[in-house]
Amino acid sequence: xxxxxxxxxxxxxxxxxxxxxxxxxxxxxxxxxxxxxxxxxxxxxxxxxxxxxxxxxxxxxxxxxxxxxxxxxxxxxxxxxxxxxxxxxxxxxxxxxxxxxxxxxxxxxxxxxxxxxxxxxxxxxxxxxxxxxxxxxxxxxxxxxxxxxxxxxxxxxxxxxxxxxxxxxxxxxxxxxxxxxxxxxxxxxxxxxxxxxxxxxxxxxxxxxxxxxxxxxxxxxxxxxxxxxxxxxxxxxxxxxxxxxxxxxxxxxxxxxxxxxxxxxxxxxxxxxxxxxxxxxxxxxxxxxxxxxxxxxxxxxxxxxxxxxxxxxxxxxxxxxxxxxxxxxxxxxxxxxxxxxxxxxxxxxxxxxxxxxxxxxxxxxxxxxxxxxxxxxxxxxxxxxxxxxxxxxxxxxxxxxxxxxxxxxxxxxxx
Numbered sequence: 001x002x003x004x005x006x007x008x009x010x011x012x013x014x015x016x017x018x019x020x021x022x023x024x025x026x027x028x029x030x031x032x033x034x035x036x037x038x039x040x041x042x043x044x045x046x047x048x049x050x051x052x053x054x055x056x057x058x059x060x061x062x063x064x065x066x067x068x069x070x071x072x073x074x075x076x077x078x079x080x081x082x083x084x085x086x087x088x089x090x091x092x093x094x095x096x097x098x099x100x101x102x103x104x105x106x107x108x109x110x111x112x113x114x115x116x117x118x119x120x121x122x123x124x125x126x127x128x129x130x131x132x133x134x135x136x137x138x139x140x141x142x143x144x145x146x147x148x149x150x151x152x153x154x155x156x157x158x159x160x161x162x163x164x165x166x167x168x169x170x171x172x173x174x175x176x177x178x179x180x181x182x183x184x185x186x187x188x189x190x191x192x193x194x195x196x197x198x199x200x201x202x203x204x205x206x207x208x209x210x211x212x213x214x215x216x217x218x219x220x221x222x223x224x225x226x227x228x229x230x231x232x233x234x235x236x237x238x239x240x241x242x243x244x245x246x247x248x249x250x251x252x253x254x255x256x257x258x259x260x261x262x263x264x265x266x267x268x269x270x271x272x273x274x275x276x277x278x279x280x281x282x283x284x285x286x287x288x289x290x291x292x293x294x295x296x297x298x299x300x301x302x303x304x305x306x307x308x309x310x311x312x313x314x315x316x317x318x319x320x321x322x323x324x325x326x327x328x329x330x331x332x333x334x335x336x337x338x339x340x341x342x343x344x345x346x347x348x349x350x351x352x353x354x355x356x357x358x359x360x361x362x363x364x365x366x367x368x369x370x371x372x373x374x375x376x377x378x379x380x381x382x383x384x385x386x387x388x389x390x391x392x393x394x395x396x397x398x399x400x401x402x403x404x405x406x407x408x409x410x411x412x413x414x415x
Contacts, residue, residue: 002116003286004108005279006101006123007158007272008136010075011290012038013100015108015274018283018312024165025279028111030056037272039107041075043099044068045089049139070094075127078135097139105143109250122151123283124158124274128300129146130384133329151285152329155179156203156299158277163190163242164291165199165280170266173239176232177273178225178261180247184209185225190298200352203298214247222254223415229261243269294323295352302328302386305350311340321381324352328383336396339364339375345393349415360413367395368405374398389413 003018005025006143009129014037016025044059046052046068051377054062063070069089072078077084077093084091105118123136139149153161163175175190185208192201212224241261248269284291297303306322322331345362367375376396383389391411397404 001119002109002112002114003120003279003282003288004105004118004122004156005275005277005282006104006121007274007278008075008101008125009157010073010127011041011043012102013041014038014272015104016272016279017108017112017274018279025276025283026111027275028108030107037275039071039104040070041100042070043072043074043096043103045091053099055100056107067140073204074100075125075132078132079129079288094135094138094142097135098142101139102143113187118149119146120149120151120282120286121145122153122158122278122285124153124155124278124281126155128152128154130173130329151282151327153278153281153327154298154300155274156205157296157301157327158274158281159188159242160190160201160296160298161272161276161281161284162277163240164294165277165284166240167218170240173237175409176238176241176261178226178229178237178241178243178248179245180212180214180243182214182247183247184214185228186249187228189232189236195352197293199294201298202303202353205299216251218251218253222257225254225257226260229257233261238265240272241265241267243267244271244273246271248333272314297325297352300327300329300386302326302331302383302415303352305352306381306389306415307348307350309346309348310337318348319346321379322389324350328386332380332382334378334380336376336378338373339370339377340372346377347391347413349413351415362391362409364393364409366407366409368407370402374402387415389415 005016007014015028017028019026020379027037039056040060042059043055044062061068062068069087069088071084074096078097080093081403084093125132136152159177164170171192179186179187187206187208189204190201192199208228212228215221215249249271302322303324305320305324307318307320309318310319321333343364345364347360349358349360376398378394378396380392381389393409395405395407
């Protein structure tokens with residue numbers, strides 16, 4: 001099986017594939033002999049060649065030689081809905097993303113060493129927004145990759161999958177992630193708890209970029225990092241700390257900070273955490289079963305289940321429309337119902353951190369009054385974030401016997 005994780009960044013990206021022999025992800029190395037895991041997120045259109053595209057370091061080299069037109073900051077470009085014009089080249093953002101993702105997957109396949117069809121792909125992003133996700137979906141569609149083979153996740157979600165794929169002793173208490181990059185420090189705490197036979201995983205993120213900006217002054221940086229760690233760790237039982245980001249590379253030397261985070265804690269540093277976390281996630285969502293008893297409630301995951309009462313062949317049942325722990329981008333659903341002695345839709349919201357359920361009633365008074373079992377409606381849920389759900393109820397009439405009124409009820413639900 002060919003399972004791939006991609007950490008897709010605006011300036012650099014990383015790729016990993018799942019090694020079934022070692023039962024863990026392997027990073028793709030882009031420059032030898034040095035173990036360079038990051039590859040520039042750039043593509044180049046060769047001059048006077050209709051289909052001449054290249055990406056990564058080769059694109060940068062050819063740009064220096066003046067052999068084509070370079071396109072960089074591809075994720076920023078993806079947010080634009082208009083064509084991008086540079087020199088005499090006009091291209092849509094989705095095509096740039098298509099070229100770059102094709103390059104990354106080809107690089108992973110060469111390292112993997114087998115000509116196998118892609119089984120599962122997880123792409124993790126620092127900026128998880130719906131406009132970018134739609135462009136990625138479109139680019140993958142142009143590449144012929146079916147939607148069911150693709151998973152999108154945030155960096156926090158990839159971190160959670162990485163952390164929970166390690167030995168249980170490393171996450172039995174709280175985990176912390178320090179991501180120190182060009183934009184400054186980002187911190188995330190992961191905690192788990194047992195509830196009714198399920199292990200609930202929650203995260204709490206802290207954007208500390210203003211307090212700890214990127215800098216080269218090691219003495220000042222050490223004071224800021226130490227202060228941030230002491231504040232974040234206060235009164236918490238912590239098993240493991242992970243460090244990632246360019247700021248922790250090279251000349252980084254903050255001994256007091258390192259000694260503090262390593263005091264009665266395990267600490268690990270590396271630059272491929274997100275790519276490997278995405279690969280672990282792709283594996284678990286295809287063939288793994290290590291997470292079957294987990295409900296992951298981190299960023300971009302819905303932490304409130306949505307249910308409704310229905311009657312199926314004379315038997316009252318609870319229909320789960322959305323289960324907690326799923327990513328909001330893929331959580332949309334649609335159901336058709338026949339209305340029988342019903343003037344309102346009743347939804348029950350069930351937060352994972354509470355045993356109480358909240359009732360939401362959607363009146364159907366705007367729809368035509370018909371005899372029982374003579375109306376059909378479509379109920380659809382769509383999400384624009386992990387806390388905002390849009391509900392649509394459409395009157396479908398009843399086939400050839402009763403025409404639809406064309407009326408639609410729209411309701412926003414905050415979770």
